[in-house]
Amino acid sequence: MGALLEVHDLQTQLATPSGSVRVVDGVSFAVHTGEVLGLVGESGSGKTLTALSIMRLVPNPPARIVGGRILFGDVDLLALPEGALRHVRGRAIAMVFQEPMTSLNPVLTIGEQIAEVVRVHEGSGRAAARNRAVEMLRRVRIPDPERRAREYPHQLSGGMRQRAMLAMALAGRPRLLIADEPTTALDVTVQAQIVELLRDLQAELELAILWITHDLVLLSGFASRLLVMYAGRIVEEGPAGEVLHAPRHPYTEALLRAMPQGNGAGRAPLETIPGAVPEPGALPPGCAFAPRCSRVMERCHAGPPPPLPAGPGRRSRCYLLEAGMRTEA
């Protein structure tokens, strides 16, 4: 599988009252054709700004992309004039968000909105676009799609709205779907339905998905690879199963241990990570996780570790790997 999208050394800044801070700091990764790549991080890790940077949708001001290259095929998206981006957004790369109402227009019916996407991207006539809108609603398993197409967003439940937004995102036949916490606002049974739906659509449409989430285990059994972000940097990357079962960065490991796993340990204290995620702009000079790391070494405070090889297809920004030490406690 070739790389569909390559992100090289992406740098995105945020203007704050106390000056500019780097919220995405040297992020590099590739999304391969037809793969599901999970981008996992806590709030403030920079995961959403990374996604918005790819779409060139960072709200400017206060945010600004200040460096890096984002290659889609052989086109650098960061070098494209704004006008040319219309051919990329929605058509090559589409994005869905946590809150569907941010993408849906409240005064147009669901059908009209999807048909609009079809007309813009495929130049279809009105009737053909309308039929395709209904077809897309059927594809995302909305019952009675003809009727739903005539309804307005507020008439749909949360789960239905999320499906409608997916239908709209997929109407332009994108090759990459960026999904930013698409199930976080949903209840667990509805979340499971959406994950299963995307699993099926991904296979049917040979779609690549970059799925952004704060829940490390949500994509377990679904994503092929995981990227773990902390304080603006990717700290660990590798095949999903290996990252989850044998993490190579102390942050990933600590995060997994801090989650109640429902193993019946009942009332035993959870393992904790001391302190809190650092504020952007107040990052420590070395590894950003060093102040909270149980296995911190002297050199961790000196400078941020580079991505180090951590096995086939795996990288981790941790000096323990260079020292040849096991990263698992």
Next chain:
Amino acid sequence: MRTESAPLTPHASRLTPAAAGPLLEARGVIKHYPVRAGFFGHAGAVVQAVDGVSLAVRRGETLGLVGESGCGKSTLGRTLVRLLEPTAGEVTFDGQPVFRLQGQALRAMRRRMQFIFQDPAASLDPRMTAEAIVAEGLVIHRIGTAAERRAKVRELLEQVGLAAAHLGRYPHEFSGGQRQRLGIARALALGPELVICDEPVSALDVSVQAQVVNLLLDLQRRYGLTYLFIAHDLRLVQHVSDRVAVMYLGRLVELADRDALYREPLHPYTQALLAAVPRLERGTTRLRLFVEGEPPSPIAPPSGCRFHPRCPKRLDRCEREDPALRPAPGGRMVACHLYDEAATSNER
């Protein structure tokens, strides 16, 4: 033995033997909200947020209360301690009728049951310092002198992992985890016996959640607190609870010991809920069983069993007959016609 007068020291009821019955008992609690006329075109309609819930919270236990948004779990928690006025039903707290208490008796009881809210930012007055927030209950209940209260607040802050240096700070100067610690200190100030924790860590990042969960567990051990732990995160509820109650559209559908419920859920809704929880999987696996659709509106709940339109195991009678929460084998309670036979033979 404790006398009938109000406790002189906080936590006094802890001396009562467990045999004295549950700390809190609810029977047929109903909370309906009127819907404004014209809204959704249902003039005079009501939201049946909580519709006939009976349960008991045992002394010193953690009873987990789970369900999806809109199931009424948060409304139930607030109604039980009369943060909301009930529509009907009865609740006793340590034998006293919560819904009928007035004036001084009600205030005295309120000392003994406290509430921890999901969003500490929204539940803490932004214009009050940490000290004033934690001391507020002591002031309202006229407990101690100013100096004693000051000392008590310092002690409370220390117990929740905050420092005396935090006394003069305002809520916005704290991180999310620290704000929740402040909310916990406030809840503990009056020495409660029952604490209703309503999604106490769901607004926090995973790396901070564990710290607050551990604090709650530690305080429970130290003071013998009883928790009603309301949350949508089933992994978390499994971790902290002794028993778990499952709610769907205003009703309890199942109540059982934690391990029994997670090992072998009886109600099809509980089964669907547990199947949908993301877990660490090896390899690529598909979810086993899950339900289609979403919960219907609590304004017009389905006839019969409220889960029947989504239930993969429904019987003909489920559409017509409303199943009661009844004992099932293994000392559990379930509201489902699939277990009618077992329940009937149990009663015989």
